[in-house]
Amino acid sequence: MPSSARISRRNRMPRLLGTKLSFTRWNADWKSATSLYEQAAIAYRFRKDNEKAKDAFEKASKGQEMISSYPSPSDNMSISFNIPWDAAKHMESAGALAKELGLWNEVSDFHRRASEFYRECGRPQPASDALAKGASFLEDKAPEEAIKMYDEACSVLEEDGKEQMAFDLYRAAASLYVKLEKYSDAAATFLRLGSAADKCNAINSQCKGYLSAIIIYLYAHDFQQAQKCYNDCSEVQAFLNSDQNRCAMKLLSAYEEGDAEEIKRVAQSSAINHLDHVVIRLARKLPTGDLQAIKKDLAGDDGEDSLDENDLT
Amino acid sequence: MSVIDILTRVDSICKKYDRYDADKLNGANVAGDDPFARLYASVDADINECVEKAEAAKQEKNRATVVALNAEIRRTKAKLLEEDLPKLQRLALKKVKGLTKEELATRSDLVAALPDRIQSIPDGSSTATKKNGTWGASGSRTGGAIKFDTSDGNFDDEYFKGTDESNQFRQEYEMRKMKQDEGLDIIGEGLETLKNMASDMNEELDRQVPLMDEMDEKVDRANTDLKNTNVRLRETVLQLRSSRNFCIDIILLCVILGIAAYLYNVLKK
Numbered sequence: 105m106p107s108s109a110r111i112s113r114r115n116r117m118p119r120l121l122g123t124k125l126s127f128t129r130w131n132a133d134w135k136s137a138t139s140l141y142e143q144a145a146i147a148y149r150f151r152k153d154n155e156k157a158k159d160a161f162e163k164a165s166k167g168q169e170m171i172s173s174y175p176s177p178s179d180n181m182s183i184s185f186n187i188p189w190d191a192a193k194h195m196e197s198a199g200a201l202a203k204e205l206g207l208w209n210e211v212s213d214f215h216r217r218a219s220e221f222y223r224e225c226g227r228p229q230p231a232s233d234a235l236a237k238g239a240s241f242l243e244d245k246a247p248e249e250a251i252k253m254y255d256e257a258c259s260v261l262e263e264d265g266k267e268q269m270a271f272d273l274y275r276a277a278a279s280l281y282v283k284l285e286k287y288s289d290a291a292a293t294f295l296r297l298g299s300a301a302d303k304c305n306a307i308n309s310q311c312k313g314y315l316s317a318i319i320i321y322l323y324a325h326d327f328q329q330a331q332k333c334y335n336d337c338s339e340v341q342a343f344l345n346s347d348q349n350r351c352a353m354k355l356l357s358a359y360e361e362g363d364a365e366e367i368k369r370v371a372q373s374s375a376i377n378h379l380d381h382v383v384i385r386l387a388r389k390l391p392t393g394d395l396q397a398i399k400k401d402l403a404g405d406d407g408e409d410s411l412d413e414n415d416l417t
Numbered sequence: 418m419s420v421i422d423i424l425t426r427v428d429s430i431c432k433k434y435d436r437y438d439a440d441k442l443n444g445a446n447v448a449g450d451d452p453f454a455r456l457y458a459s460v461d462a463d464i465n466e467c468v469e470k471a472e473a474a475k476q477e478k479n480r481a482t483v484v485a486l487n488a489e490i491r492r493t494k495a496k497l498l499e500e501d502l503p504k505l506q507r508l509a510l511k512k513v514k515g516l517t518k519e520e521l522a523t524r525s526d527l528v529a530a531l532p533d534r535i536q537s538i539p540d541g542s543s544t545a546t547k548k549n550g551t552w553g554a555s556g557s558r559t560g561g562a563i564k565f566d567t568s569d570g571n572f573d574d575e576y577f578k579g580t581d582e583s584n585q586f587r588q589e590y591e592m593r594k595m596k597q598d599e600g601l602d603i604i605g606e607g608l609e610t611l612k613n614m615a616s617d618m619n620e621e622l623d624r625q626v627p628l629m630d631e632m633d634e635k636v637d638r639a640n641t642d643l644k645n646t647n648v649r650l651r652e653t654v655l656q657l658r659s660s661r662n663f664c665i666d667i668i669l670l671c672v673i674l675g676i677a678a679y680l681y682n683v684l685k686k
Contacts, residue, residue: 268624306623308616347609374606378613 138167142194149201158201162214165194169221192221196234203241211241212249219260228264232257236273243280251280258296267300271309274300278316279382287324291317291333302340310340311348315375316383318352323386327359351375359391367391453508453524460501464534467493471539490540497535505531 145160168191199214215238222231239253254277261270274297281290294317301310314337321330334352337343351373358366370376371387379387467490474486509524 268620304620304623306620308613309620374609378610 134167134170138164138171141167145194145197149197154201154204158198158205161194161198161201165191165198168194188221189225192218192225192230192234195221196237199234199238199241208242208245208249212238212246212253214238215241215253216256219256223260228260229266229269232260232269232273235260236276240276247280247284251277251284254280262300268304268306270300271297271306274313275380279380282320282382282386287320288326288329291320291324291329294320295333298337298340302342307342307346311343311346312379314340314343315348315352316379318355319376319379319383319387319390322355322359322390323392325392330359331356347375364391453505453511456501456505456508457524457527460497460505460531463493463497463501464531464538467535467538467540475539487540490538494535494538494540498532502528502531502535 141160141164145157145164148154148157148160169188172188172191195214195218199211199218202208202210202214215234219231219234219238222228222234235253235257239250239257242250242253254273258270258273258277261267261273274293278290278293278297281287281293294313298310298313298317301307301313314333318330318333318337321327321333334356337352338349343349351370354370354373355367358370367390371390376384376387470486470490474483474490477483477486505528506525509521509528
């Protein structure tokens with residue numbers, strides 16, 4: 105097959121030309137090696153030979169890194185401006201291929217390195233995109249790792265002040281947490297979404313985030329936390345005037361009264377239907393746990409509260 | 418001098434010397450000093466006004482003006498009955514100096530006669546009692562929120578009989594209200610969904626705006642680069658294609674063709 109012959113020749117050529125130092129060659133000629141590696145990688149990918157393609161992409165990326173670190177005077181302008189840009193791109197392609205192969209630790213590794221390269225280029229958006237892509241690849245197989253990557257992606261964007269792009273990432277991270285049944289973390293992520301939305305003046309997303317956090321706390325039987333969360337959120341003027349606030353108030357009062365029917369009715373309301381579908385599923389399952397127990401807790405708390413009110417110290 | 422002249426002159430002289438008319442002044446003062454007389458005079462004036470308005474209303478063709486006049490009459494009547502009459506009664510009992518016992522008695526009689534006079538002023542509500550009978554038959558009570566604006570506040574018990582028609586009507590009214598409520602609920606839900614979608618779109622657009630600005634800048638830069646490159650390219654091409662070089666090209670081409678033809682001829686032989 106002519107293509108395979110070409111490919112094998114291409115694969116040999118970089119090694120012959122580029123990287124190995126020999127008697128006649130004193131400097132590794134990375135430039136030509138890199139271009140040859142790139143061509144080889146593309147040809148391998150076309151032939152669906154994922155293993156070799158992945159290796160080739162890795163080496164191409166390394167070559168690009170080398171080129172960018174030691175720019176020679178004959179380089180043209182484009183390379184010195186986007187220093188490891190191509191390196192990052194190749195890393196990402198390598199990561200995608202690693203996902204096809206099912207090498208999960210390599211997936212996370214490659215995507216992390218790609219994101220670092222993007223950050224060196226001074227482009228945080230592609231950096232977080234790379235991390236997010238890696239995380240989405242890993243969602244099923246290694247959710248812990250995926251969550252960490254989502255977290256890093258969100259912090260990259262937050263540092264740069266571009267939180268608006270981060271909303272989707274927060275939502276994905278929170279749904280992963282819910283899948284892992286880590287409800288307090290999920291609620292905390294929604295609260296982070298709320299604060300990010302506050303900075304960008306995205307009031308609708310902010311209120312939806314707060315309402316989702318309250319619902320998650322209620323689902324986790326943690327009524328105190330839900331109350332605290334509600335009180336904190338009520339400090340925010342925008343939340344106070346919103347539909348979501350009314351819905352939350354209704355829900356919490358229904359819980360206080362221990363009225364299961366009312367809770368179910370509020371959960372069917374339209375304000376909740378506009379939230380993330382993971383949260384909608386949780387809301388439909390409310391009320392969980394023993395409403396009477398919650399009422400007893402509330403009664404006990406109220407007694408303490410009245411003491412606190414009288415206690416002016 | 419004619420009679421008319423004399424009359425006019427007398428009138429003007431009288432007017433001039435009115436200030437010195439002690440009787441008239443005293444008369445006015447008397448009325449001014451006595452609050453009862455003052456109040457009685459004003460009540461009297463009001464009643465006369467009302468009677469005039471009632472006459473006007475009877476002859477008026479325009480229903481709206483009739484209604485307005487009747488309303489005014491009723492208002493004045495109510496005010497007279499509630500405020501002025503008790504005051505008059507109190508004042509009538511007070512003893513004022515310069516008044517004899519008979520005058521006091523007459524005052525109380527006058528005050529007693531006032532309510533009847535006030536009530537007798539027609540204000541369009543005397544026909545209301547007749548109408549109420551017919552209303553009871555058809556039973557069109559609209560939710561009980563409307564109060565009837567008549568001074569006759571005492572309706573009989575047989576005023577509102579619940580006939581079949583009225584019950585049916587009420588039922589239909591309730592059904593229609595329920596259906597309207599349902600429809601409005603559905604509309605409300607639809608509107609909420611629209612609002613949610615609209616605010617999501619708003620946020621998305623806010624997100625896209627800085628990206629578009631960046632893209633705009635980059636495209637502008639690329640555009641200027643292209644223009645520069647084009648200009649340079651045009652200059653180069655023009656240089657290459659200048660007429661002198663072109664002629665030389667043609668001449669050389671002809672020379673080569675000539676040589677080739679010569680060789681061809683030589684070889685053919």
